[in-house]
Amino acid sequence: MSNTIEVDNITKSYGGRKVLDRISFNVKKQSIHGFLGPNGAGKTTTMKIIANLLRPDEGEVRIDGKALNLADKSFHQKIGFLLEVPPLYGDLKVREYLKFIATLKRVSSDQLKSRIDYCVDVLDLAEVENRLIENLSRGFKQRVGIAQAIIHMPEIVLLDEPTIGLDPQTVVEIRNLILKLKEEHTILLSSHLLHEMSLVCDEVTIIGKGKILESGKIEKLRSKINESTEIVFGCFNKNRKFEDFLSHSDMVSDFRCEQNHQETVYLIHPKQGQEIRAELVTEAVALGVEVSKLEMREKSLEDIFISLTGRHD
Amino acid sequence: MIRLVFIKELRAYFRSPISFVILGLFTLILGWIFYYQLVYFVDHVQKVPVAMRNHYDFANEVIIKLFGSVNYLLLFIIPILSMKVFSEEYKNETINLYFSSPISDYEFILGKYLALVTQGAVLIATTLIYPLFLGNLNLSDVSFIFCGYFGLLFNLMAYSALACLASSFSKNQIVAALSAFVFILFSWMVAMFSQMSSNFAVSQFLQFLSVNHHFENFVKANIALSDISFYFAFIIMVLMILKTRLDARRWL
Numbered sequence: 001m002s003n004t005i006e007v008d009n010i011t012k013s014y015g016g017r018k019v020l021d022r023i024s025f026n027v028k029k030q031s032i033h034g035f036l037g038p039n040g041a042g043k044t045t046t047m048k049i050i051a052n053l054l055r056p057d058e059g060e061v062r063i064d065g066k067a068l069n070l071a072d073k074s075f076h077q078k079i080g081f082l083l084e085v086p087p088l089y090g091d092l093k094v095r096e097y098l099k100f101i102a103t104l105k106r107v108s109s110d111q112l113k114s115r116i117d118y119c120v121d122v123l124d125l126a127e128v129e130n131r132l133i134e135n136l137s138r139g140f141k142q143r144v145g146i147a148q149a150i151i152h153m154p155e156i157v158l159l160d161e162p163t164i165g166l167d168p169q170t171v172v173e174i175r176n177l178i179l180k181l182k183e184e185h186t187i188l189l190s191s192h193l194l195h196e197m198s199l200v201c202d203e204v205t206i207i208g209k210g211k212i213l214e215s216g217k218i219e220k221l222r223s224k225i226n227e228s229t230e231i232v233f234g235c236f237n238k239n240r241k242f243e244d245f246l247s248h249s250d251m252v253s254d255f256r257c258e259q260n261h262q263e264t265v266y267l268i269h270p271k272q273g274q275e276i277r278a279e280l281v282t283e284a285v286a287l288g289v290e291v292s293k294l295e296m297r298e299k300s301l302e303d304i305f306i307s308l309t310g311r312h313d
Numbered sequence: 314m315i316r317l318v319f320i321k322e323l324r325a326y327f328r329s330p331i332s333f334v335i336l337g338l339f340t341l342i343l344g345w346i347f348y349y350q351l352v353y354f355v356d357h358v359q360k361v362p363v364a365m366r367n368h369y370d371f372a373n374e375v376i377i378k379l380f381g382s383v384n385y386l387l388l389f390i391i392p393i394l395s396m397k398v399f400s401e402e403y404k405n406e407t408i409n410l411y412f413s414s415p416i417s418d419y420e421f422i423l424g425k426y427l428a429l430v431t432q433g434a435v436l437i438a439t440t441l442i443y444p445l446f447l448g449n450l451n452l453s454d455v456s457f458i459f460c461g462y463f464g465l466l467f468n469l470m471a472y473s474a475l476a477c478l479a480s481s482f483s484k485n486q487i488v489a490a491l492s493a494f495v496f497i498l499f500s501w502m503v504a505m506f507s508q509m510s511s512n513f514a515v516s517q518f519l520q521f522l523s524v525n526h527h528f529e530n531f532v533k534a535n536i537a538l539s540d541i542s543f544y545f546a547f548i549i550m551v552l553m554i555l556k557t558r559l560d561a562r563r564w565l
Contacts, residue, residue: 051409052413053409073414073415073417074415076413076414076415077415079413081413083406085405087405087406087407087410088405089321089325089405089407091325091328092321092325100317100321101410103317104410104411104414104416106414106415
């Protein structure tokens with residue numbers, strides 16, 4: 001799959017303080033790419049640079065291989081975005097607002113109505129389309145914010161913390177909307193809610209203190225942490241042969257043994273987080289081990305995030 | 314695109330109850346001023362002998378003073394009208410909608426600026442009732458009324474440009490309004506500085522820079538091409554500074 005967005009060695013400083021320090025990552029076409037980081041890590045600044053609203057001090061962003069340029073307004077047709085605060089006019093009705101944005105984005109007059117209808121339909125705005133935006137709930141405001149981001153059918157949609165401050169039900173609805181958008185857009189989704197990311201994203205980039213800590217598939221990220229997956233293997237009798245098997249097995253990265261009352265517990269880290277429980281049980285039974293417990297413990301993305309960023313946020 | 318921004322701005326203005334409060338206050342204050350100037354003039358004229366009444370010029374005593382009053386009120390009203398123009402766009406981050414659209418900065422600025430000028434022009438238009446009311450006095454020369462209104466319109470355009478610029482400096486509307494007031498006041502005070510200077514050339518130059526100096530020429534129906542050129546140059550220069558100001562936010 002080709003890259004739609006290529007962020008290449010971007011550096012950005014505000015008043016001498018480096019906010020982004022030579023960050024690089026790629027976003028694949030028609031994927032949902034999570035951009036994770038604690039507050040103040042540089043997510044919004046990166047989003048603004050990709051949205052062509054800010055100029056980086058160094059480095060460049062390429063969209064479909066072409067370097068972004070503030071003066072080149074043609075990029076704006078390719079990008080739609082919703083930053084942390086939805087850019088809404090409270091004194092306009094939802095439909096009026098969408099019409100205004102569509103005209104501003106130069107959607108042709110013959111497509112205007114169909115584009116507005118599409119947004120109203122996809123984002124379930126029909127019940128509020130004739131209401132003033134200032135009177136809408138936060139969830140609906142967020143939907144209108146997403147609608148303005150996709151009204152001109154951009155190739156790329158940037159969503160900066162789209163579920164922040166929403167109630168759980170609305171979060172689920174917005175999440176489903178994002179998944180729906182994937183069919184037609186490449187989405188870069190920033191958040192500090194790792195659980196949200198794990199549910200919708202194909203790939204994730206983690207940023208902390210202006211530096212990229214990790215970038216890749218969520219599964220790959222998990223396996224990058226040695227202790228990400230741990231098998232708890234309990235048995236009633238300590239077995240030397242089974243320990244020899246663990247020491248020499250190609251499937252096991254390392255293990256340690258803990259004596260717990262009458263039970264011996266082996267904490268086993270499989271290589272690349274792979275599922276090896278079936279093989280372990282087969283071998284253990286063959287070696288005469290009486291298995292008392294077998295469970296897989298997986299580190300949550302929160303754990304990975306904290307271990308990478310080195311802070312609790 | 315200018316039209317799109319212009320219509321959106323005007324619609325927002327006329328949907329707001331504040332616009333009608335401003336309109337009401339403006340007409341109330343001006344109506345009161347006009348009434349007292351008229352009563353004072355009639356009172357005064359009746360007290361002098363008939364032979365000397367020619368010395369009292371109705372145009373000077375009532376109409377020109379009325380233009381002065383409108384100009385004075387604009388000093389307070391334009392900052393109120395303009396305080397949201399750019400500051401609210403920054404505060405609500407709606408400015409990014411324009412920065413991320415295929416609309417040029419000049420189209421965006423002109424749309425907003427012309428909408429502000431139109432709002433001011435609507436206020437000024439309400440004062441047309443006074444000359445119309447005086448129409449049956451058979452004024453021998455009405456050209457000064459036209460010139461006075463042109464002067465007011467040019468002043469309104471100059472103040473609006475300054476107020477737009479002031480509004481781009483802060484996300485806070487109160488700060489934006491106060492900045493606009495100071496900017497407009499400064500454009501008046503340049504004339505005062507000119508009187509302080511002992512150097513004739515400097516004095517003349519400072520006087521030329523004063524908006525009110527040119528406004529006076531309009532009110533006296535003594536318009537020179539330099540007056541019109543001054544207004545256009547002034548407005549274009551301020552709007553260009555505004556464009557640079559908007560650009561700067563992106564390059565920070």
